[in-house]
Amino acid sequence: MPLCDLLDLQLSVPDPDGLVAFWEGLGMTRTDHSTLGTAARPSQLRVAEGPYRHVSELRLGCTDEADLAAIGARLDGLGVAWTLSDGVLRCHDPLADHDVVVVVGRAEPLAPPPVRQVNGPGRRERVNRRSTAAVRAEPAPPRRVGHVVFGSTDVAATVAFYRDGLGFLVSDVIDQGIGCFLRCSTDHHNLLVMPAPVPCMNHYAIEMDDVDAIGLAGMGVLAERPDASVYGIGRHVLGANLFWYLLDPAGGMFELFSDMDQITDDAAWEAGERRDDWDPFTIASWEPGPSRPDFFLPADIDDLARARAAMGR
Numbered sequence: 001m002p003l004c005d006l007l008d009l010q011l012s013v014p015d016p017d018g019l020v021a022f023w024e025g026l027g028m029t030r031t032d033h034s035t036l037g038t039a040a041r042p043s044q045l046r047v048a049e050g051p052y053r054h055v056s057e058l059r060l061g062c063t064d065e066a067d068l069a070a071i072g073a074r075l076d077g078l079g080v081a082w083t084l085s086d087g088v089l090r091c092h093d094p095l096a097d098h099d100v101v102v103v104v105g106r107a108e109p110l111a112p113p114p115v116r117q118v119n120g121p122g123r124r125e126r127v128n129r130r131s132t133a134a135v136r137a138e139p140a141p142p143r144r145v146g147h148v149v150f151g152s153t154d155v156a157a158t159v160a161f162y163r164d165g166l167g168f169l170v171s172d173v174i175d176q177g178i179g180c181f182l183r184c185s186t187d188h189h190n191l192l193v194m195p196a197p198v199p200c201m202n203h204y205a206i207e208m209d210d211v212d213a214i215g216l217a218g219m220g221v222l223a224e225r226p227d228a229s230v231y232g233i234g235r236h237v238l239g240a241n242l243f244w245y246l247l248d249p250a251g252g253m254f255e256l257f258s259d260m261d262q263i264t265d266d267a268a269w270e271a272g273e274r275r276d277d278w279d280p281f282t283i284a285s286w287e288p289g290p291s292r293p294d295f296f297l298p299a300d301i302d303d304l305a306r307a308r309a310a311m312g313r
């Protein structure tokens with residue numbers, strides 16, 4: 001696979017300062033005026049001002065210069081325009097609003113979370129003292145941006161752009177093509193494409209250390225906005241990740257996730273695990289209850305459509 005990482009996302013929203021302040025409050029660090037990073041990765045979310053909420057740029061890493069040329073050749077085959085300058089390949093998602101940038105480079109490595117001693121049946125690792133999970137003073141901070149989910153008016157065309165043009169690999173397919181999970185790293189998915197009446201962002205996802213980190217961060221959001229929870233906590237089937245979906249102050253859905261399937265042997269996954277016919281209603285192996293309707297489509301989708309139309313999109 002020529003691609004090796006999702007490096008960062010640029011989000012455009014009408015109130016960028018509010019979104020930056022929100023993520024700073026959850027433990028991300030402001031690298032500059034509009035860039036949010038984590039301890040190991042100085043750029044994970046770049047927040048720009050825009051007339052409506054959308055992803056405006058997706059930045060990917062690839063292994064070497066030859067990958068950039070190969071991606072360009074494949075984009076030519078799809079009839080998608082691209083430029084290559086100073087080691088940066090730029091193109092535009094043909095259906096959505098955003099640019100895709102590919103550079104040579106990997107995301108900075110992450111240090112694993114501290115090993116936590118866990119008690120269980122037949123296992124007594126932590127004795128005569130409390131768990132750090134119970135008495136932690138500060139929530140563990142976000143670790144990285146992991147994936148983004150786009151709504152598309154033509155899922156097959158969008159999948160073709162990312163798979164056949166940019167070189168993403170398909171991990172699982174929902175119901176013969178209603179939705180498609182794609183990866184540009186070892187994560188089960190860095191991208192999910194779902195149907196929507198207008199191109200939109202469904203959610204972006206932030207990796208956390210574990211279920212406690214998800215829970216504490218999510219409760220921090222609810223302390224400010226009690227109605228922010230959309231769906232969770234639960235565990236997905238496809239990707240296997242623990243999840244909690246909430247709304248950011250710009251109205252965008254984000255997912256706090258942990259423990260996602262990792263794929264390092266494409267052939268082994270293809271042969272043994274990949275599903276092309278997954279039931280779209282089997283979302284989770286366990287969950288607290290039905291998701292809100294805005295799990296599938298933003299509640300303000302009509303406003304987003306009007307804003308796009310006003311921009312001539």
Ligand SMILES: [Fe+2]
Nearest residue numbers: 147149205255
């Ligand atoms: Fe997700």
